[in-house]
Amino acid sequence: MLVPASLAALLTVSACTVIPSSGPSAGAIESGAKAAETPYVLVNVTQAVADMLSRDQERPLSVAFGSARKQSSSRIGVGDVVSVVIWEASQTGLFSSGESNTGAAQIPPQPVSENGTIVVPYAGVVRVVGRSPQEVKADIEKALSGMAVEPQVLVNVITNNSNTVTVTGEVARSGLIPLLPGDNRLMDVIATAGGPRMESHQLAVQITRGSRSETIPMEQLISDPRENIYVQSNDIITLIRQPRSFTVFGATMANASVQFDESQLYLNQALAKVGGLNDDRANAKGIFVYRREPVERVRGIAPSARAMHADGTVNVIYQVDLKDPSGFFILKGFKVSNGDLIYIANSSLAEIRKFSTLISTTVSPIVQGAAVANNISDLGN
Incomplete structure (x- = not known):
């Protein structure tokens, strides 16, 4: 009776035993x-769910920031350095130097003040912030029309300090990159900073605009033209090593x-x-x-x-x-x-195999012991 009773007790304990597992079922x-x-x-996950998740992950930059140009980099801002040249159609004009048939004057380059203005002789204080060089040119010519002889004005932005983006991280040359008139796309700005310092598959590109940041793999930016969005002034572009x-x-x-x-x-x-x-x-x-x-x-x-x-x-x-x-x-x-x-x-x-193995490894020594005990008992008889 020893063997059946022991086995019954053992099976009762084993049934209550928690089977080892690597995680939940x-x-x-x-x-x-x-x-x-x-x-x-x-x-x-159905095919429709997989497709929806794939679409959600495809265009984080173009969805978050849009793909259209929203701000012109040709507008003059505070801190930009502006050059003004004035010509007249007479040697005896207001700006004449007496050395040619026309009068000309090079106004020394000057930074745009915090008030958004520059000073032009005889034209006075000229508001330039948020305006294009062509618009400023027209205002100066109008201001000088009663004093100068058929004035012609050329306005240039020598140093573009207000329309810049910051490029940092794993690029060859971190720093401020001035935006050029026309298209300024993300890949253009990264190239201007000398390009990435390592293989593209090791990098992610993060763009911060205001309080919002979005990040995509560098390879996705290269392979998907939709992600090569237009940058804007004061954007921060960071190349991050991100295995x-x-x-x-x-x-x-x-x-x-x-x-x-x-x-x-x-x-x-x-x-x-x-x-x-x-x-x-x-x-x-x-x-x-x-x-x-x-x-x-x-x-x-x-x-x-x-x-x-x-x-x-x-x-x-x-x-x-x-x-x-x-x-x-x-x-x-x-x-x-x-x-x-x-x-x-x-x-x-x-799980059944694990349970069977647990029972087998636990029961086997007892069965063997019982068999030995029975043999000894038989010898005694």
Whole structure:
């Protein structure tokens, strides 16, 4: 009677034993998403969801700042250095030097005052801030028309101190870059600063305008013309060395933190980097991607989502079901973001195997001991 009683007790203890696991089961994650105070939003990824997330991540700069020119760099600002030259159609005119058939005067270059003005002899104080050189020229000619002989004026901005952007970070020459009249796009300004100091796949570009900042991979800026937006005065452009990575846990061939250089890494490629799923353990319905997302983006998928953090983000778990034949197409269309955590849940069969192994390794010594005891008893008889 010793063996059956021991086995019964052992099985009772084993049934209450928590089976070791590398993380939650797929069922536990799905159940947690239905709780009243769930700490995350669970999203079942369809092809439509993957496409929507891809579109949301494609044009952060052009969406955030727009792609149109909003301000002309030809306007004069406070601190700019302005040169004025005046010609007359007579040797005896107001500005005549007596050395040629026409009178000419070079007004010494002067910075635009804080009041937005410069001073021109006989024309007096001229307001120039926010105006183009052509508009200032017309005002000076009008002011001199009653005194000078057919005056002709040339106005030039020698030093453009007000229409500049700051370029810093991983560029050859950090500093203030003056904006030229005409098109001033992001890549043009970076090139003027000497270009990046390292491979583009190692860099991200951050543009700060006022209180808003947005960042995209350098490779995306190069490959997508829509992201090469017009810059504006006082923009701050920073090239940041930003190696990107994701982390994989659970039923894969390797659990690791993996750095990647691709500007667009898809989930199938990410899983391939760690050797794919472990066939003996993985639950094909339990492919989960943990990520924090802006609540506005998540509401396009889950309208009831609410911000869970002070920065307006929400915890999201994206679930991909590879039991569905279309799941592999979803893997090819789901983009992995920097900092993502990918978790592969164990299958229920793997948990059963673990339980069986636990029972086997625990019961075997007792059975062997009981057999030895029975043999000794038989010898005694």
